[in-house]
Amino acid sequence: MLFPLSEDLKTISTRLEDFTPSLTTRVYDIRGRLIGEFFTERREYAHLEEIPPLLQKAFIASEDQNFFRHPGLDPLGILRALWQNLLNLRVVEGGSTITQQLSRSRFLDNRRNLERKIKELLLAILLERRYTKEEILEAYLNQIYLGHGVYGVKAAARLYFGKDLADLTLAEMAMLAGVARSPSYFSPYIDFSAAQRQQRRVLRRMLECGFITQEEFEKALSAPIVLSGLEKRASLCPYFLDHLLKELRTTFEDWQIFSGGLKIYTTLDADIQKVANEALKESGYQGAILCIDPTNGYIKAMVGGRSYEESKFNRATQAHRQPGSTFKPFIYAAALDSGFTPSSILVDEPLEFPNGWKPQNYERIFRGPMTLREALEKSVNIIGIKLLQEVGIDKVIQYARKMGIRSNLRRDLSLALGTSELTLLELTTAYSAFANGGMVPEPLAILRVEDTAGHVLYERTPVVRRALSPETAYIMARLLQGVIERGTGRRAAIGRPAAGKTGTTEDFIDAWFVGFTPNLVCGIFLGNDDRKPLGPQKTGGIIAAPLFARVMKEALKDTPPHDFSCPEGVVEIAVCLKTGLLPSPSCKTVVLPFKRGTTPQTVCTSCP
Ligand SMILES: [Zn+2]
Incomplete structure (x- = not known):
């Protein structure tokens, strides 16, 4: 090995099922009371035999066409990504095989620095040595994040279509594989037409790879998609949690938010809410x-x-x-x-x-x-x-x-x-x-x-x-x-x-x-x-x-009443309610604020 293995790599679990420890993120109000949680739904593990071959192929076509041929890394893909990195003078994603994606999910720290990239590549090679392609694919399809706090294809099939894996249509499988690219953008619950564009992309790749026929391709394109609807979330402040999510997503990845065990301290007051x-x-x-x-x-x-x-x-x-x-x-x-x-x-x-x-x-x-x-x-x-x-x-x-x-x-x-x-x-x-x-x-x-x-x-x-x-x-x-x-x-x-x-x-x-x-x-x-x-x-x-x-x-029941505080430059005087002039004895009056030097100077003569 050219690089010394750091703690991260030494402590790699030998059990693929242990990937991505899922920790609930908790949201607190201004007084530290729990007002919400972001969490991963219980993962439903699916063995490879349960996962329809066509669904496996949809992911392979979409993410890593050479999966069964490469040694965990796709040299051409890496060269392409390195070239991009040199052009941009920073580390951008790209050239990631399914094995790399799986190894990436080991690192809770999601920074895209070179050190992490190298660890990710080394781990990908280790994975390929230790496990068969089938085992890697199974782990991948179970750990992949598919939106709305859901990991793995089995839970995702339920989330989006309310179906068991075995009942998915080709159109649904392609949409699922398309969502994986970026669930916060391509979830059909978030942007249906974006989800459809991804579905079309996946179907085209499947056609190009020879996984499906032209006829199946066309039939899937026109097949209707019926979503099962997101699960109801009874909460004190669901709209506020959505509002938080938007802000969190500018800084954090979805997997951090939903399984990173974050503590989010907010301005909300549960009593007022x-x-x-x-x-x-x-x-x-x-x-x-x-x-x-x-x-x-x-x-x-x-x-x-x-x-x-x-x-x-x-x-x-x-x-x-x-x-x-x-x-x-x-x-x-x-x-x-x-x-x-x-x-x-x-x-x-x-x-x-x-x-x-x-x-x-x-x-x-x-x-x-x-x-x-x-x-x-x-x-x-x-x-x-x-x-x-x-x-x-x-x-x-x-x-x-x-x-x-x-x-x-x-x-x-x-x-x-x-x-x-x-x-x-x-x-x-x-x-x-x-x-x-x-x-x-x-x-x-x-x-x-x-x-x-x-x-x-x-x-x-x-x-x-x-x-x-x-x-x-x-x-x-x-x-x-x-x-x-x-x-x-x-x-x-x-x-x-x-x-x-x-x-x-x-x-x-x-x-x-x-x-x-x-x-x-x-x-x-x-x-x-x-x-x-x-x-x-x-x-x-x-x-x-x-x-x-x-x-x-x-x-405000526990807050004493406060007057608005009058600044130096304002004087308050009683004026005639009707005319706003200085009051005569017969005027009804009201106290009004004026900027210094702008108070009325004449006395009301209109009130009888
Ligand atoms: Zn008056």
Whole structure:
């Protein structure tokens, strides 16, 4: 031997069945409580005689056509891979025989460095010396990862087709062999058409190898594939676990996630998640609930739908929907930085644009002159549009972007009515800026991933950026507090300082409430996947706001109430409720925040 055998190679088990020790990966919430597991389903071992010869050939055709001829390595394949490595100045995969793939699965450390590559080749040669081709193939077909936590062809046949190995059709066998290339991309549960493309590739290789006839090839190509459906997973936070998986897959291989025994520490709070689950389920509506800590972006609860069994589509992160009036605060924030104050007067009146557009208020009435405060509390569309016109579409879009909205935004005045579709995650994150003195966090789900020995393999820390001045953020928080105290969001009241905004779209298709305290932001979205109306008068204020109240009350029950903290540059004074001017003795008053130097200077003369 040219290379000294390291511990790894010396401790090679002599039993092929022992390959890939499978350890459950555990997921913990913010307080260290177990909230989920990623694991390999119990492997069902299949002896080679149980595995249909055609299925064996499908894998051989797909992965290693010369399997029965080469000595464990495919010299041409290795030369090709080495040449690629030289070209790329790094180690890329390639030229791997079935034996090499089997030996690779011995190394839990999946780094693609040269040392590991050499060990892998040496082990492949050792395997070939010690075992027959049939034994190697059997081990391979039992240990290969085939997606969704499943190893081996026997369990995979059940996972995908609900069948015993003996009942598989050629079309199904080819699809199974195709999945092996990269289960997270080619699983028919993840991307059916990608799975079909792989199936076609495998069938073509089988045809080229002479394993099947032209007639069998064509018949298999047109044979229908019926999937058995993924097993139901009852869990506290299935949508959140899916969300985690996406992030984990940017760093870890599936086999590490499902059998590497990782410990994943997350930001979720099981208590808040539980109440959010119940709130959505009992509401009877389809939708999503998301809770974020505005100070650090920790996702405290994520409900992506009323039933994961019914649909795995995550409506908190994946559904792009019209936000309706929950978009208005972006306009108001930009307006506060463009010379407007809570007392600025705008006129609610009929508008007609040159293109014939005649926007309406929700109540189909026009109220005449009113303050900015009242317009936001009552969610007056006309004033939203006028403000957008005054401030400028580009500036408002710029504000939305700074606050974390990434979806496309329409460059026209209908933007004021929330016609540009976005996700609950974007919206809830953006509102964090109001709750957190103008600082907006990146949403965070995973804090830390450790291996079985407790070594930290992956770590994330909060990233928080300034999106608004502390003054503007505070004034917005107070104005949005008025929405709950006096406006469209009264059903969101929770008996402590809280702020938020309702949203309802045309024909009651979407209902929203996004609200917050200084400690927690909670976004509620309700709406049918097919965009069927929720029903008459099912507004955000009526059906979404109560869910906010329910979740927040429970989530904050152990947290003392906090006021939004008023920054240096803001003064709060009592003004006339109606006109926003300094109050006369006969005025009803409200305390409003103003940037220093912008308080009203004249006394109200309108109140009798
Ligand atoms: Zn007055």
